[in-house]
Amino acid sequence: MQFVWAFAGAILANAPALGQDAAQLKKSMVGQWELSTTERSKTCVVTLRSDATPQGLKLELEPDCAKSLPFTKDIAAWNIKGLDIVRLQTARGDSVIDFTEVESGIFEGIRSGEGVYILQNLAAARSLAKSMDQMIGDWSVVRGNGRAICSLTLTNNEAGPDNFQLFLKPRCDPLVANFKPKEWRLERGELLMFSASGEAWHFEADDNAQWRRMPDMADPLILLRQ
Template identity: 75%
Template sequence: MSERRCLVWQARATVVAAVAALVIGAPPVRAQESGALKKRMTGQWELSTAERSKTCVVTLKGDATAQGFRLELEPTCAAALPFTKDVAAWSIKGLDIVRLQDATGQPVIDLTEVESGIFEGLRSGEGIYILQNLIAARSLAKSMDQMIGDWSMVRGNGQSICGLTLTNNEATPDNFQVFLKPRCDPAVAGFAPTMWRLERGALLLMSVKGEVWRFEADDNAQWRRTPDTVDPLILLRQ
């Protein structure tokens, strides 16, 4: 047999083997990945509005129902997030979508993984909802409590240009009040933030004009405004 013919037969054999594996039930890659996500999702999760002003604990189970997999909602869910009254089961769609569905299998909300362990879903007319591991979510809540208090905004050279106080007073359903202290640098005074919140590990300061300054924690346990510049702005705890 010529070398070329040998290669052809080897290629055919590879295809036949792959088809045979499918016929006898070897799981395709997509099924394996879906199975891995299902296993990872089993447990307790927090479903919330984007800023965690309203939350609901969902326990995703691994045992099957007629339409998907079983779940349990804590009793306060219906009051916090009314659409959860229609949620009866959950399922995996595609490679990275967790679907909360009604008793007929229709989607109530589809949540897509946007970061490891964090899923986002949009309900038309309502906004974005977040599904994340319960322990991680409660850790974030603790982090928010630790943010309350007095801060100093400084330049990269250490020069203080403004003092501000982050409070836990609700400004809107998703944001909290922030107050500037007297004699702030004109750039900060002109920005005039009135609200703050934590969002995906970042601190957001917001003005009534809709302007947003974003700060992210660095390796030195301080918060730097992003995107970074040659003369950065840094928030330090007082």
């Protein structure tokens, strides 16, 4: 499996760094960004520019933004508020949504009654989409000695606001069968699997392009592409 994590440092070399001041943040935000729901089922490309207008700093939204994310029809400009808030605002300067940086090049904002939205470097977002596409399909769960104990399928079928459906195949080892994973997602360098009760298993990609359950164990649990 060829897998390159979306948030590699090379991709985010030009992304803003945590702890910078407002002037640095404003400068680093100029460029193309993806505005999306947390699971990226709805996306919009936003181009932030440095040109000043009576409404704020200039921005451009791709034509289908309002169809994907209806609230974007109210966005006329952008600006930096305080030291670290990236505001997408109306022509009057009122906030449509405010973002704060949670990770280098990744910002989160909340709209009341709607939930969390993500603003991230466009190149990184597209790399993530490619990476997620590569995850779809059949996988084997194996122990450290290479013995396969279960097979499962990761799908791109939405299973809620953030997750996608996961299906176990018959004759799984009790370790996996009793956990009963139902959903999955990629989140900040990890593959997460969730049981019906909401319990999570965490997997991290290792140097051998495979996913290892964390925390690591003497007899590890490894996820391999079939």
